[in-house]
Amino acid sequence: MNLCKPSRLPRAAAVALGIALSVLVAACGGPSGSSGGSDDGLVPVTHQLGWIASTQSIGEIVAVEKGFFREEGLDVAIELGGPNIDGVALVASGRADVGQVSSSPSLLLAAAQGIPVRAIAVGAQQHPYGYVSMPGSRLDTPDDLRGRKIGATSTGFVLINALLEANGIPRDEVEIVTTGTEITPLLTGQVDAYGAWRSNASWLRQLPEGYGFIGLWENGVQLYPLPYYATEKMIKENPELLQKFVRGLARGWRFAHDNPEEAVDILVRAYPNLNREDEAEGLAALMPYAFTEATDTGGWGAMSDDIWQRQIDLLAKVDAFGGKPAPDIDSVRDNSILDATGDAR
Incomplete structure (x- = not known):
């Protein structure tokens, strides 16, 4: 088991600090969703999870199964993570178009290493x-x-x-x-x-x-859980694709919030290895952290620069960046996709 498993904070240090310099070179290549399409006209998108399927990724699983992504013109393939899968490296190298990690320190540490990924939305507002x-x-x-x-x-x-x-x-x-x-x-x-x-x-x-x-x-340790992220290149060159992804994702999370029993049924049908009782109990515990006053104000996925900066400052005080300078906030998050989808979240 790894810290990115649902019972742990994700591989905060291991994910970012273990990414080789070759990833930076590979990141210059185009992401898989940047061109082409499927036979039915849908644009293929590869979404990389940081860990195995669970209630932590219920928004995207519901969005796939209910057709919310398809209604946006996307054919989203969810790739599961695990203890030996470095999701940040896969997204940074262009092998996946967008990703989710369990907790924000993974992205903060990646930014300190110069890895060109940015948070574009968060799945929940407060960390449980x-x-x-x-x-x-x-x-x-x-x-x-x-x-x-x-x-x-x-x-x-x-x-x-x-x-x-x-x-x-x-x-x-x-x-x-x-x-x-x-x-x-x-x-x-x-x-x-x-x-x-x-x-x-x-x-x-x-x-x-x-x-x-x-x-x-x-x-006092206000980390973001379940941030979604993409490369700087992807955000710049394919903003409309990411906007469609976030709109479908927001619908998936909202559906899970409003219809928890059906959402859990969708989850365990898609991944029969999961225990329904565990996932139902887990979803009930997660939703108060996912939907708060911040979502009432800014919509699902909203991010606060103040919270991001507090994370950076606190981790710098405990030398979490391994002697490297703390990242600036613009290297950690990009609000442009949220700004463009405000009416749909």
């Missing part, structure tokens, strides 16, 4: 990631972490460091230990807290009732 603890030793606030042992994968260290920094807790007051990616160390008392998405029902169900949860978003 945080640190869970057992009922008998509940941790409910960042201050409760003092003197405790926190388990994290190596790529998750940046998140606990960011949480400590945002709350004025000295790093030496918390013991951070490298663990695997299963819940066992928490269940057996080897650590006092461990990271999870609040929408990962199958993972959280293993915990006894009454567990504690310290959310990142509520405690």
Whole structure:
């Protein structure tokens, strides 16, 4: 399992920092959706997920199955991610037209490396990631972490460091230990807290009732979940294609919000390996993070420059960029596709 799995923040450091320089050269080539078309006149678009299919990608799955993309003239093929698939590299190299990652640090780190990808929309407005603890030793606030042992994968260290920094807790007051990616160390008392998405029902169900949860978003680490992104070249040369993609995507997410039971049925029909009960519970937990006052104001997919800048500034304080200068906001996001689709989102 990797941090980009639904029970984790995605491979924030590994995704971006592991992209080879050859990707930069390959990114100069044209994306697959830039020319040609299918026999029925639809424009083919390859959409690369950061992880396997789940409620995190329900918007695009619904949009495919309900025909929302087809109504925009697009034939969207969803490519699943996984622990050995570097989605950012695939999009940056032009092998996929657009992508989704689980969390915004992947794109921030890519920008710091000079990888030419930009966020064009976000699937949810607030991140449901945080640190869970057992009922008998509940941790409910960042201050409760003092003197405790926190388990994290190596790529998750940046998140606990960011949480400590945002709350004025000295790093030496918390013991951070490298663990695997299963819940066992928490269940057996080897650590006092461990990271999870609040929408990962199958993972959280293993915990006894009454567990504690310290959310990142509520405690000063305001990351964006599920950002959608494309290359700078794609945004410049194929804006109409991306506008059509975002319009179909927005309809898919709205449908899932308004018709959760049917949306879960669509999801598990498309991917029969998924457990319907888990996905229904996960979707119910995710939707309050996906649709907030920000979506009421700016529509689905809206992004705030203030939130992006806060992320950049906080990650810079904990040296998340590996000694490289923090990226400027224009190298991280591009609002042009959202601006052009405001009436449809």
